[in-house]
Amino acid sequence: MDFVEVLRPAIVDLQMEANHKQEVITKLAELLFADGAILSREEYINDVNEREQEGPTGIGNFVAIPHGKSDSVVKISVAMAKLQSPIPWETLDGNPVKIVFLFAVPKQNSSNEHLKLLSQLAAVLAHDDSIQLLLEVQNPEDIFEVFKSQKTSV
Amino acid sequence: MNIIGVTACTAGIAHTYIAKEKLVKAALEMGHTVKIETQGTIGTEDELTRQDVEKADIVIIAADIKVGGKERFTGKKVIEVPMQMVIKSPKALLQKIEEKLKG
Numbered sequence: 001m002d003f004v005e006v007l008r009p010a011i012v013d014l015q016m017e018a019n020h021k022q023e024v025i026t027k028l029a030e031l032l033f034a035d036g037a038i039l040s041r042e043e044y045i046n047d048v049n050e051r052e053q054e055g056p057t058g059i060g061n062f063v064a065i066p067h068g069k070s071d072s073v074v075k076i077s078v079a080m081a082k083l084q085s086p087i088p089w090e091t092l093d094g095n096p097v098k099i100v101f102l103f104a105v106p107k108q109n110s111s112n113e114h115l116k117l118l119s120q121l122a123a124v125l126a127h128d129d130s131i132q133l134l135l136e137v138q139n140p141e142d143i144f145e146v147f148k149s150q151k152t153s154v
Numbered sequence: 155m156n157i158i159g160v161t162a163c164t165a166g167i168a169h170t171y172i173a174k175e176k177l178v179k180a181a182l183e184m185g186h187t188v189k190i191e192t193q194g195t196i197g198t199e200d201e202l203t204r205q206d207v208e209k210a211d212i213v214i215i216a217a218d219i220k221v222g223g224k225e226r227f228t229g230k231k232v233i234e235v236p237m238q239m240v241i242k243s244p245k246a247l248l249q250k251i252e253e254k255l256k257g
Binding site: 051054055056057059060065067069092093103105110112115116118119120122123124125126127152153154 | 164165167168169170171172173174175176178179190192194195196197199218238241242
């Protein structure tokens with residue numbers, strides 16, 4: 001079991017051009033759809049936005065982690081975007097966002113192993129030094145290295 | 155301090171685990187011992203045992219939703235904080251708690 005199982009290169013865009021939050025979510029949902037992780041873009045985006053209403057998903061440090069539990073998800077996944085220029089987002093430290101991780105989780109019958117992987121991935125994002133490295137990476141392989149190298153307690 | 159706690163968020167996918175990690179990291183860096191239970195989509199992990207609770211100086215509940223098993227902490231010093239506070243400034247939170255406990 002490896003992070004690459006949920007954060008696949010096909011759903012990573014390290015040079016995304018987007019001007020606002022909805023554009024990022026839509027573009028990442030496109031990637032998830034093309035990769036066969038979700039069945040409906042509209043339904044999934046609706047579920048993500050529903051979660052957005054409940055409170056900020058910008059965790060500070062230029063990172064946002066929007067997520068949706070949705071019936072449209074068929075493969076637990078994390079899509080990732082690094083943005084060409086920072087965009088506004090509801091964040092805990094008031095800073096804009098440069099990296100977005102969009103979590104896709106089915107509403108039911110989720111595999112625990114993959115959920116565990118998601119929780120470990122989230123835990124890595126709690127470390128400032130990991131974020132620093134993620135802000136610098138240029139290719140998907142390096143991303144996996146960042147996640148693998150960080151020891152977490154989760 | 156001997157810190158124990160529970161984290162839980164609405165979706166139980168991401169914030170629960172980020173909050174745990176932030177609390178653990180901050181606590182260890184400040185020289186405390188720490189154990190945090192997560193109540194997320196996977197279910198309860200690192201569940202706090204009766205011994206954990208007995209030994210604890212403080213119980214931190216960081217949640218946006220109702221957490222299960224609060225009765226375990228009866229008689230302990232329990233502090234409930236929003237998830238956001240733990241993610242934003244875990245060290246400041248622990249400092250404040252430490253000051254309060256010292257009275």
